[in-house]
Every structure is written in C-alpha cells, then in structure tokens.
Amino acid sequence: MTRKGVTLKDVAAAANVSRATAARALNSYGYVGDETAQRVQEVAESLGYRANRVAQALRSGQLPLIGYVPGDIQNPFFARIAHDLETELRKEKHNLLIASSEEDVAQEKELLESLRSLSIRGLILAPTSATDNRHIVSLAREIPTVLIDRVAKNVRCDSVVVDNEGGAHEAIDYLVANGHRRIGLLRDDSRIFTAQERLFGYQNSLQAHGIALDETLISVSRSTVEQAIEATIRLFNQPNRPTALFTVDSLMTQGALLALRSMGLSIPNDVSLVGFDDFNLATFTDPQITVVAQPISEIGPLAARLLLERLDGKKGAAREVRFPTRLIVRGSVAKPKKR
Amino acid sequence: MTRKGVTLKDVAAAANVSRATAARALNSYGYVGDETAQRVQEVAESLGYRANRVAQALRSGQLPLIGYVPGDIQNPFFARIAHDLETELRKEKHNLLIASSEEDVAQEKELLESLRSLSIRGLILAPTSATDNRHIVSLAREIPTVLIDRVAKNVRCDSVVVDNEGGAHEAIDYLVANGHRRIGLLRDDSRIFTAQERLFGYQNSLQAHGIALDETLISVSRSTVEQAIEATIRLFNQPNRPTALFTVDSLMTQGALLALRSMGLSIPNDVSLVGFDDFNLATFTDPQITVVAQPISEIGPLAARLLLERLDGKKGAAREVRFPTRLIVRGSVAKPKKR
DNA sequence: CTGAAAGCGCTAACAA
C-alpha cells in the first residue's frame, strides 16, 4: 500500500500559500489573485493532487452518494433502471450505491441503516413492503427519497410507479374478449404493492364482465422462475384447469412458459398467456408472448430527476407520477378450445 | 430536513463520560468499566446514536466501500456478478458502489478517478481495454483490485477469468465434428480481451483441423443485440455463406437468433449455432441453443474473496484464477445440408 | 480504568 497521496496541505506548502488560499484557488470561490490561483493549480496538477471527498463530506455533511435499493439487481427491470439512474446521476457527479433488498424487509432495514451511516445524499427505493415501513418513514424525513415501482403507506416522498391495476385490467379484458372465462392468475406474494394492485385489476375486470372470482384459479408464488414453475404446475394439474393465464411479472411469465411446455400444453392452442412486464425473451419464443408493457425507459430518468430537484432544495408536496401501461399484442392468446 | 443526528459527543455528555470512553464502550476496544460500558450503550441506544462512517473514514482513511466497474450492469452476466459480490461483501459490512464503464475507456478513467476520490477500499473491475490501462496500473498500486472477465496488460493484481480460448476451441471442434467447415464468427470489438482470446480459440481450432481461415466469415460488431443483428445479416447475405455460426457472447447470440429468423434461415437445418456464455433464453427457444457456459456463479464470490483477503493484508504475487468452460449441447447444431 | 488533547483533510468565518 502506498501512502494516501497528496493533500491540500502539500499543495499549499509547495505553492507557498495557506491552505485556505489553496482551497479557494482549486475550488474557485472567494477572492484569489489570478496569478496565485494559476500557480496553485499548476502545483496541484504537477503533484497529482485530488481532493479527498471524505474530508469534504465531513464538513459538508454528505458524500456525493445516492443509494439505490431495488428488490433484485438481477431482475432486468431493476437492472435497466439502475443503468438509467447511474447515467443521469453521473451527470451531476453523484455515485450510485446499489444494495438489493432481496425482497426481504429485515434486510431492507439493515441496508437502509447502512446507507444512512454513510451519509448518502439521496435514496431511490423499491420498498419491499407496503405496510411495514416505519423505517422508511423516518429515513425519508432525513434523506430525500424517491420510491419506484411501488409506494409505501404513510411515506411522504416522491414516487414513480405504473398503472398496475389498469394494466392488469386491460390484460384480462383482452382475454375475456377472446372468449376466456376461466382465467388463471399467477401472482407474487412479496412485491406486495404491485401484486396487490395487479390482483385488483384482475378482480375488477372479471367482475366487470360478470365472471365470478374462483380462488382455485389463483396461484401464489415468489417471484423467481423456479417457484413460478411449481406454482404453474399446481394450477394446471387441477381437474378443471384454466384456459388462460395471466402472470404478474416477467420472471413468473418465464416460469409459466417453461412449466406449460413441460406439461405438454401448447400456447396458445391449449392455454393462452399474457404477462405483465415486457422482456427480451418475449419476442424469442414461438409464439411470441403478449404482454402488458411498462414504460421502463422513463422510470429511472424521471426518478433521478425528481430526486435531483429535491437535492437542489425543491420543496413542496410529494409528487406521485403514475405511468400508463400498454398492451402489446403478440401471439400467445387464442380463443379457448371447445371442450 | 432534520438535523444530522446524535453524535458521539451527545452520547458522551448524556452518559457523563468523555468522548474517548464513549468510543471505547461503543466499539468495545481498550479498557472500559463494565458498568460504564453498559451505561454508554444504553444511552446510545436510547438516543438513537449511529456512528458517522464518514468521520470514521476520515481517520482511518477509508470508507467501507468497494467499487464495481462492469462493462454494463444490464448485461445479465455482470448483473449476476453484481448480485454475488454484494452478497459476499455485505457479510463483511462493505457496500458496493457500481458504475458501468459502458465499455468506454474514457468513461472508465473518469469513473475510477471518481471512485478513488471517494477513498474506496477495494475495486472489482472488468477492464474495457487490454492495452490502454495505465490508469489501472497506478490505481491498482494504491487500492486492492481484482480484475474479472478480462485481464489487462501490466496490471499487477488478482484476476478471475475463464478459459476463453479453450471454450471457443471446444465450440469450433464440436461444429467441425458435426461436419462443418465454413464456420462463421460473430465477434465483439470492444471487449477486446475476451474477444481476442475467443478469436484465438476459433483460429486455433480451425487450424488444428486443417481448415483455412476465411476472413469473409468473420463479422465484427459491438456487443448489443441490435448491432449483432446487422452483423449477422451482413455475414449471411454473402454469396457463399457459412453453414454454422459461433457467437462470442450472449447478447450477440440473441442478435444472431433474431437475424437468422428474420432471414428465414432455420436453426439447425440451414445454419448451426453455438454461442459463448449461457443465458436464460437459450432454453426457451426452439430449438434450444448449444452454448459454451461459464461458471458464472463462481466468479463473483471468488473475486470477492480474493479482494477481502487483500484487504485483510494478504501479501504475495498476483493470483490469476482461470475457470474452465463447459460445452452444453442442446439442439442448435446439425450436420450441414448437402448443397 | 478514564480523560485530555491531537489530528485525519478540508472549508469558511473572521481578521489582517
């Protein structure tokens, strides 16, 4: 390990000025003689001086750090947002600190504690729970926070979400319009907020069409491909199986795809399928999958912008932006077979 | 914005001890009376004290921060590694700072500067360039660094890579064994190191089988689905097109898949395909894609471990771990059609 | 066992 490097003191000494003057010259604030300033800068350059952000932060109170706590960084949805956030925040010289909650409230609490102790300037969070969130409430009072994908009760901060209910509603409408009445739902337990909203969309659409809710058509699973496979198999091993399936996120859609294939059920001949959240794979399968797409490219940049505005001192009530979804019709839905 | 919070001073005052004693009690080092220690801890608890890491870092010189600079966080390969790194590092109370280089050397330089000024403790990096890396050389001398996926010339630090050449070699061997002699290569320009190694494997295998290298069968593209589509189309629009294609990463494999489909070429009847790097999608397509798989689940944890050892003060020569690859035979290769 | 004091690197009143 070499020594930590050149400090302001070294620069000041080498340039024959005080540390204060050196600081002024390098950060160009206050009054500094042109000549002095230039000299200091040259010296700094030649010594390879770089400001120590930690020391700066100790004074100013904060590091140029923004925390990002998604449910899972491996989920393409959150990875995409991570990418967009980073791009936006980098423009303002902020760094992104990423820590996945793994959809676990306890872990989320720990992570937030940890981020707080690092004196982050802002936070972008996809809360794991819609209700167990007192830790978020208190944090959001201290640190500018933007919630994405899901909102959390009682937390007063900006949020960026999509119209989960509307999207689900539209998907079910579409299936019904294609003649389906026994429509299965593969839903997620952990992402409570979105799962709940999408469930409402499902229920409301069925109700609007006068179709009674049948609990045996709803299967709950964690949001992983593996778990979704099992849940799908359970659903379709029942005597009076659904003719169509709606899955609430892309991982579950993939699981359903695999499960249906393994059961020898063909899409869309035996079963129609619509998934929430578009994904690469959806266009690679045969047939391609009909999905409810979220405007994913807008979520990250907007969240970043809202946060930056708050960091700039913008006051005012919490803003909730809710993007509409869009049904992308591809080839995974057909009329149900006569029995 | 509320005030920054309870400091050690507050705790000390409330517990009627000096700051030094309070620090000792809370960090349990040095001599402290049991009773005093307990009292301090209770007071700290009740006041909601949390240590300010920035201040701690100013003294110790470093924040519990590890930088991770992948080529692109959206690439599932790097996203997976990000996840694994985070899990491992979290155990040691370290936070992961993620910043994508976007495969751009200039950006990589900027990011590394930025990370350095944050006094990160360690760095995990997938270098963008195999040769333009003086900035890495100097950084690696200051900050424990582990290179992943690619190595960089002259940089003395641990690295974790896979046997790119061997993997490519095996893939081509397999194609040749299936009767192919006109084997196309879709290669990546930016990820110079891996691309180069995989190219070697391609060349060496051909040579070993006495097949002359035909430059018209090699197409270069950036590592994105879109660019790979175009490159594939160029390749297969030639008069004497290849009977098989080897793609050097999963994004390019996806691009090739889409391109071949759009050209009405069926896999494996018209064209056989083998890709480097396994990916979800490979088992969703029909036929499933034969790939050279990397032991991706081992890369992140190992890189984290190597780094942590260095942080623990481990000395010694740079270690280069090179994992073998594994050919996973699925359904995308067949004997070439007679013409 | 505990406290006083110095100082990590930087910035910002306040003086000069």
Added chain:
DNA sequence: TTGTTAGCGCTTTCAG
C-alpha cells in the same frame, strides 16, 4: 487578496 483559526465526528496515544 490572503492568512489564521476553528471545527466537522471520530479515534487514539499519552497521562493521570
């Protein structure tokens, strides 16, 4: 225009 000084919150000798 520049320097002096104090101090951000914490840890760590060194005395007591």
